[in-house]
Amino acid sequence: MTILEEILKEVQEAILSAKARRPMSELRAMQSDAPPVVSFFEALTSSFGLIAEVKKKSPSVGPMRLQNFEEAPLAYEESDIVRAISVLTNFAYFGMSIECLRDIRKMVSKSILRKEFILDEYQIREARAFGADAILLMANVLDASRLRGFYDLTRELGMEALFEVHTAEEIELLPPDAKIIGINSRKFKTDRGFVGKSGISEKDFTVDMGVFQLNEKLPRDRLRVAESGISPANIQQIFGAFHAALIGTSLLREERGVRASLEEFRKAISLLPKKQSEIGSLPDER
Numbered sequence: 453m454t455i456l457e458e459i460l461k462e463v464q465e466a467i468l469s470a471k472a473r474r475p476m477s478e479l480r481a482m483q484s485d486a487p488p489v490v491s492f493f494e495a496l497t498s499s500f501g502l503i504a505e506v507k508k509k510s511p512s513v514g515p516m517r518l519q520n521f522e523e524a525p526l527a528y529e530e531s532d533i534v535r536a537i538s539v540l541t542n543f544a545y546f547g548m549s550i551e552c553l554r555d556i557r558k559m560v561s562k563s564i565l566r567k568e569f570i571l572d573e574y575q576i577r578e579a580r581a582f583g584a585d586a587i588l589l590m591a592n593v594l595d596a597s598r599l600r601g602f603y604d605l606t607r608e609l610g611m612e613a614l615f616e617v618h619t620a621e622e623i624e625l626l627p628p629d630a631k632i633i634g635i636n637s638r639k640f641k642t643d644r645g646f647v648g649k650s651g652i653s654e655k656d657f658t659v660d661m662g663v664f665q666l667n668e669k670l671p672r673d674r675l676r677v678a679e680s681g682i683s684p685a686n687i688q689q690i691f692g693a694f695h696a697a698l699i700g701t702s703l704l705r706e707e708r709g710v711r712a713s714l715e716e717f718r719k720a721i722s723l724l725p726k727k728q729s730e731i732g733s734l735p736d737e738r
Contacts, residue, residue: 505700508547
């Protein structure tokens with residue numbers, strides 16, 4: 453099995469367990485008491501910046517630095533280059549849960565993306581009930597019909613979706629009105645380079661930066677996000693083609709601390725041109 457197949461199998465089991473603990477009727481009741489949506493779209497349109505991630509570990513490198521993980525939410529909230537916050541909610545491979553997202557929502561005011569392998573309507577309603585403002589929809593695990601249906605439900609609940617692609621074929625699956633598209637350089641459809649649930653690696657062998665060239669195939673009026681493999685040293689490679697970069701491991705494994713890592717990113721971004729001339733005009737939020 454590839455790492456993606458292993459993860460999806462565990463996600464399906466986790467969904468069944470969640471439904472048994474908390475039925476859909478309870479989620480619907482929780483939605484009415486959820487915090488107001490903070491626009492993910494608006495968060496990414498001011499100027500180039502980061503979607504900064506919170507996770508305890510990853511299947512590509514293993515554990516994050518505990519001190520960084522603990523400091524991350526408030527550090528992101530205080531940072532002037534962090535536009536939004538990505539929260540993993542998968543326990544088996546990332547050490548997180550939907551309850552972690554709820555706790556972080558109480559700590560920050562910025563827009564929160566639920567980063568999860570969304571396979572079921574239940575997870576979308578759960579995301580809103582626990583305070584998420586946006587969800588991730590992955591074109592390598594969902595067909596065109598489910599991408600369309602899940603997006604409609606997401607918008608109905610007042611949230612936005614970050615559509616994730618890895619190939620030109622996956623771009624073709626996206627709804628025509630998809631406004632925010634992320635290109636992920638991580639090669640999930642493989643069994644190579646991943647340490648799984650309990651391993652550790654000093655280097656990340658699962659990314660292919662060349663995938664970011666797919667930006668040329670995206671409609672010019674879409675908001676674009678570069679995902680995975682971005683560091684202060686290479687951020688200039690994706691600037692001009694993307695409106696934001698989703699950063700996790702670079703921040704959470706820095707030995708000097710997450711704030712020191714954010715400062716390195718701030719310095720790198722300050723040296724970038726002020727205008728992103730290659731990118732077309734943004735879509736209307738409506």
